[in-house]
Amino acid sequence: MSDKTAGVTGFGYGDDDQPLFRVQAGQDAKMAMEQASAIMTCVKRMTLLASTDGEANLGWGAHLLSDMAKAVIDDVELGRSRQT
Template sequence: MNDKTAGVTGFGYGDGEQPLFRVQPGQDAKLAMEQASAIMTCVKRMTLLAATDGEANLGWGAHLLSDMAKAVMDDVEVGRGRDS
């Protein structure tokens, strides 16, 4: 089993099918998952603040960061040979 990112998953889609950003190949899977977890911790806090303080911009920021974290997690799974 490969424990590296595959580098095939993109995020940050705009007007087309091409992603604005892409997970880099060959990164350590454990480190990548730790980064995704850290991002999701920020997302959790941002969504709470968006809901309780009416900060709509925090909601959009959380949405974009969650897309990034999902791409990292999906890419690790592809690298491990378990397409998600």
């Protein structure tokens, strides 16, 4: 079992189902999960502001950031499940 990112999960998809961004392989899983947690803290605040202040741009930003955080979490899990 590896405690590193796999580097296979993408995010920020366009029209042709090709990811614009990809999680970098070989990153420390603990650090990656800390980054995903920090991103989700921002998402939580942004969605609150978007819903209470009517800021649609914050909602879209939160949507994109949540996609990024999910990709990091999924990639860490893929890295952890790989046989070394």
